[in-house]
Amino acid sequence: MAEDNTIYVGKKPVMSYVLAVVTQFNQGIPEVHLKARGRSISTAVDTTQIVKNRFIQTLQLKDIKLSTEELKSDDGTMTRVSSMSIVMTK
């Protein structure tokens, strides 16, 4: 998987991720990946729905994977966080 077609969803407003996805498809990239962790998972799902309902009606969610990532906190302990990865094609 190439890294340059991957959009990491975080705490920005959802429309900035929608714009990023639509821009990548408009540049001719056939497959765009969305990744999110923890609370941002809901934002990633919102992103797919807004892209599909308002911009690219033919959007397909080709693959959706859920997993657990281990992150090191500031105090050195490990925390587990859920993550989601979505592959979109149009």
Add this chain to the structure above:
Amino acid sequence: MAEDNTIYVGKKPVMSYVLAVVTQFNQGIPEVHLKARGRSISTAVDTTQIVKNRFIQTLQLKDIKLSTEELKSDDGTMTRVSSMSIVMTK
């Protein structure tokens, strides 16, 4: 799809949904469905990961669907909300 094997994820602590899923599987139900809307989508994903990592290592996420639901607000206007539906087997 039978409705009695569907768990609706909302604003309770995540462990109450984990317990509900594990209980259903222990009762011999072969397929448990999780549904969530909006911000609760992250909690649904957390539920699947905790069930898999701590209770049922063989858990399979057989199907994950994302969609948009229209809800009527208190003032009568329609709002769109993202929703997620997950089918789990063990």
